[in-house]
Amino acid sequence: MPLPDLAALRQAAETVHAVFPATPQVHWPLLSARAGAEVWVKHENHTPVGAFKVRGGIVHMANLKRDNPGLVGVITATRGNHGQSIALAAAAVGLKATVVVPHGNSVEKNAAMRALGAELVEHGHDFQAAYEHAVASATGRGLHMVRSFQDDLVAGVGTYALELFAAVADIDTVYVPIGLGSGICGTIAARDALGLATKVVGVVAAGAPAYALSFKAGRAVSTNSADTMADGMACRVPVDEAVAIIAKGADRVVTVDDGEIAAAMRHYFTDTHNVAEGAGAAPLAALLQERQRMAGKRVALILSGGNVDRAVYAPILAAPTLAEATP
Template sequence: MLAEMEAAARLVYQAMGATAQIHWPLLDRRTGCEVWVKHENHTPLGAFKVRGGLVYLHRLLGVSPDVKGVIAATRGNHGQSIAFAAAKLGLRAVIVVPEGNSPGKNAAMRALGAELIEFGDDFQEAAERARELAAEQGLHMVPSFHPWLVQGVSTAALEFLRAVPGLDTVYVPIGMGSGICAMISVRDALGLETKIVGVVAEGAPAYADSFWAERLMTTPTANTIADGLACRVPDPVAVDIIAQGADRVVTVSDDEILAAMRYYLSDTHNLAEGAGAAPLAALLADAGRKAGRKVGLVLSGGNVDAELIMRALSGGAPS
C-alpha cells in the first residue's frame, strides 16, 4: 500500500509541489492545543482534490488509452481537479454542477477548459445527469469516490503525517470521503496511533449518521454553506473504511463553520472555504477534551466566494 502511495506522489509532483504544514501559535492560544494545519489551500487549484484528479486520469489512461473525454459531477473542487488533469492529458472534460453552484468555482472550472453544465437542485441530481450524459456521449464517468482518487489524496496525508510526528488527533472534513479514507490509509500504512476524526455539517449529516448507525444512511437534503460537505448519499465503500478506521465523525453548525473561517483569517491570514474550516470548528467544540495535545487540521481548500467571506466577517471581530 505504501508503495502505491509513493507512486501516486511521483505522479502528483510532476504537476505540483508538496504543500506546507504549519504550526500556528494563535490557533494554539485559541484552542488550548498545539495546532498544525495541512495547507491544501496552497495547491495550484486551492484545494486537495487536484491530487486525486491527476492520479485518477493517469491510471485511467494506463488501462483505457482510447478514452477521449471524461465527465464528472461536482460542487467545485473535484470538477476543477478533473478539468486540470484532463487539460494536461489532452482530454475533453465535461463537468455537471447543480443550479446555483458557487459562481467562483464555476468560473474556475471554465477557465481550466471544462464544458460546464448546470443541472438539478443538488449534487445528487447533478451526478445522475452526468451518468446519463456519459452514456449518451461516450464519456468516461469519473466518480466522486474511487481508490485511484484516494491514492492521489493520500499524498497529502503522507506529507502531513511524515512531517509532523506525534499527532494525537487529525480532524478531516468529509465530502464524499476520499480525504478521510486517505488519512486512515496512510495512518495505517505508517503504523501510527493517531486518531482520525471526520467532520460533517449539521445540515448534511449523512456520513455521521452512517458512522453512528453502523450502516449506510442517506438524507433527503444536504443544506449547508459548506458546499464541499453537501452530501446526502454516502459512498458505501467509504462508509466501511470510515467505520473501521475513524475514531469519531462529528457535526458542526454553519455558524461554527463561519466562525472558523473568520479565525483562520485572523489567526493565520488564510482563506478557508466552508469544508476547509470545518475541522477547526470541530476542534474548537472539542477543545476541552484535547487540551494540551498535538493535533492536526486539514485545511482542505480555500475556494470561497466573496459573499460568503463577507458573511463570515460580519460575525464580528475574533475574540
C-alpha cells in the same frame, strides 16, 4: 474497497509531485492559543486549484489515459473542487472534461472550471441530482464517468496525509472534513500504512449529516437534503465503500453547524491570514467544539480548500462577535 498500501501511496505521491510540490504544514501559535492545543494545519488551500482534490484528479487521469489510450473525454459531477481537479488533470493528459454542477453552484468555482477548459453543465437542485445526470449522460455521449470516490482518487488525496505524517511526528488526532469521503479515507490509509497510532476524526455539517448517521449506524444512511453553506460537505447519499472504511478506521465523527463553521473561517483569517472555505474550516470548528477534550495535545487540521465566493466570504468576515476577537 481495499485501502492503498504504502507502495501505492508513494507511487501516487510521485505522480502528484511531478505536477506540484508538497503543500506546507504549519504550526500556528494563535490558533494553538485559541484551541488550547498544539495545532498544525495542512494547507491544501495551497495547491494549484486551491483544494486537495487535485491530487486525486492527477493520479486518476494519468492512470486513465495510460489504460485507455483511445479515450477522448470524461464527465463528472461536483460542487466545485472535484470538478476543478478533473478539469486540470484531464487537460494535462489531452482529454476533454465535462463537469455537471447543480443550479445555484458557486459562481467563482464555476468560472474556475471553465477557465481550466471544462464544459460546464448545470442540472438539478443539489449534488446528487447533478451526479445522477452525469451518470446518465456518460453512456449517451460516450464519455468516461469519473466518480468522486474510487480507489486511485483515494490514493491521490492520501498523499497529503503522507506528507503531513512525514513532517510532523506524534500527532494525537487529525481532523478531516467529509464530503463523499476520499479525504478521510486517504488519511486513514496513510495512517495505517505508516503504522501510526494517530486518531482520525471526521467532520460533517449539521445540515448534511449523512456520514455522521452512517458512522453511528455502521452502514450507509442517506438523508433527504444536504443544506449547509459548506458546499464541499453537502452530501446526502453516502458511498458504501467509504462508510465501511470510516466505520473501521475513524475514531469518531463530529458534527458542526454553519455558525461554528463561519466562526472558524473568521479564525483562520485573523489567526493565520489564510482563506478557508466552509469545508476547509470545519475541522477547526470541530476542534474548538472539543477544546476541553483535546487540551494540550498535538493536533492536525486538514484545511482542505480555500475556494469560497467573495459574496459568501465578505459577510462572514464582517460579522465577528466580541468573544471571537482574540484567542
